[in-house]
Amino acid sequence: MFRKTLRPQFSRHKAFTLVELLVVIAIIGILIGMLLPAVQQVREAARRVTCSNNLRQIGLAMMNYESSYQQFPPGGIWIGPDKLPRGNRAGRGSGWAWSAFILPFMEQNNIYDVLDFPARLSDQPNRNLVASIIPSAVCPSASNQPQHFKIGTDSDAFGMTDPGITATNYVACAGAFFAGAYYDRPLERKNGIYAEDSTNGFGDISDGASNTILAGEAIYYGVGQSRGVPGAFFWDPRWFGSSRHNAGGRADAPEALFRVGRSRINPPSFAGNAEKRNAFGSHHPGGATFGLADGSVHFLRETIGNNETTYNQYIGGQTLGTFQRLTARNDGLVIAEDL
Amino acid sequence: MTRNRIAKRTISNRSVVALACLAAVTILAGCGNPNLADVRGVVTLDGKPLPDAFVKFIPVTEGAASYGKTEADGSYRMKFTDDEYGAFIGSNHVSIGTGDVKADNSGSIPEVVPNVYNTRTTLLAEVTKGRNTFDFELKSDAGKVEKVDMD
Numbered sequence: 001m002f003r004k005t006l007r008p009q010f011s012r013h014k015a016f017t018l019v020e021l022l023v024v025i026a027i028i029g030i031l032i033g034m035l036l037p038a039v040q041q042v043r044e045a046a047r048r049v050t051c052s053n054n055l056r057q058i059g060l061a062m063m064n065y066e067s068s069y070q071q072f073p074p075g076g077i078w079i080g081p082d083k084l085p086r087g088n089r090a091g092r093g094s095g096w097a098w099s100a101f102i103l104p105f106m107e108q109n110n111i112y113d114v115l116d117f118p119a120r121l122s123d124q125p126n127r128n129l130v131a132s133i134i135p136s137a138v139c140p141s142a143s144n145q146p147q148h149f150k151i152g153t154d155s156d157a158f159g160m161t162d163p164g165i166t167a168t169n170y171v172a173c174a175g176a177f178f179a180g181a182y183y184d185r186p187l188e189r190k191n192g193i194y195a196e197d198s199t200n201g202f203g204d205i206s207d208g209a210s211n212t213i214l215a216g217e218a219i220y221y222g223v224g225q226s227r228g229v230p231g232a233f234f235w236d237p238r239w240f241g242s243s244r245h246n247a248g249g250r251a252d253a254p255e256a257l258f259r260v261g262r263s264r265i266n267p268p269s270f271a272g273n274a275e276k277r278n279a280f281g282s283h284h285p286g287g288a289t290f291g292l293a294d295g296s297v298h299f300l301r302e303t304i305g306n307n308e309t310t311y312n313q314y315i316g317g318q319t320l321g322t323f324q325r326l327t328a329r330n331d332g333l334v335i336a337e338d339l
Numbered sequence: 340m341t342r343n344r345i346a347k348r349t350i351s352n353r354s355v356v357a358l359a360c361l362a363a364v365t366i367l368a369g370c371g372n373p374n375l376a377d378v379r380g381v382v383t384l385d386g387k388p389l390p391d392a393f394v395k396f397i398p399v400t401e402g403a404a405s406y407g408k409t410e411a412d413g414s415y416r417m418k419f420t421d422d423e424y425g426a427f428i429g430s431n432h433v434s435i436g437t438g439d440v441k442a443d444n445s446g447s448i449p450e451v452v453p454n455v456y457n458t459r460t461t462l463l464a465e466v467t468k469g470r471n472t473f474d475f476e477l478k479s480d481a482g483k484v485e486k487v488d489m490d
Contacts, residue, residue, distance in 0.1 A: 233442045273441065323403075
């Protein structure tokens, strides 16, 4: 009886009202809005794990090299007349990076065995080999960077135009200060595990292996090309070495192989070039991944303490912030922050 | 009948408002680093606005640096990341300079600001919670000008 009277009433309101529809759409919208970022975050988390795995491979390869030769691979070596003053390096050949020396410890013997180290990177057979793609050299979050870094032009003595040197997102740590990788700087300035011509082993890490960074992440700022190209960034990281320009005495680019602790992690895009070429950075939101000398891999937040002490301030007695302490191997300072 | 319809409509309107509030809360939640505070101001050199200068706030103790770049009128606003405004709350060393290297290593961009404002800075700013305004009146005869910071 009751039902019968109700039915005709309902039939008059068969359709949804506009407001009801809007509410439904709003609810669906909110649900999608909540779900989509979550899915993206999960995907980013997966990429970050892959990236940590890459850095662990690199860290272990460096440590295996140390076990074999009682020193970590040299940060970078140069061929040709050695120890010329900076800016006067005519005839000094291109530099091989630490990354070329650890290839046998990353199951890349097929490349390593054919590389001709006394020759330049731009000479054959090196020219073809340094374009080889190394699977664990690239962070999966850096998907929009070029695969190769081209150097100069064909008329340059050290030009590496086609396809160039294979790209990477991993750089060695050259201590706490700018220019800490340059071979001609005082020893206490070169306080990282790596520098040009470095010979450090575990015995030189007086801060302890678990308090010192071996390698970390760096990103591409340019277009994978080094000169005469708009947007080119000279110091973008590359795997086999930093071949040089043959122009104006501005020879090598150590920052393409090393980064230091004096710049904070992930400086914003409008920071100065002098800053960006020295800074560790990543495409992961909030920080970057680092491999420590004890084989552990840590994701360090970009808010980690860093008072950007300069070398002159340091020898003048100023202390280092947490991040700079991690990048230096022999500062003797306690790391209080939890990594 | 009519009363019934009115009641229904008010309920739906109310639910729309509630949903809008919920959406707003969801969007706003999780935004912003509580250690950062908004910092802005104007940089002048000898009374004239200083364009294209890098402004840096480096925390004295805890936290990491924020960056700013001055506009044509000398104004700047500090950013911690590309999409997060602010500088760390507390004492900050401030460094202001125009010097840089060109991205393709073809030379350098000259420094016009004396070193007492950048490589050997004496500027200090106390950043507090909320909105901060720091105007810097620099003098070009305050010290010597150093080359690009490689220190």
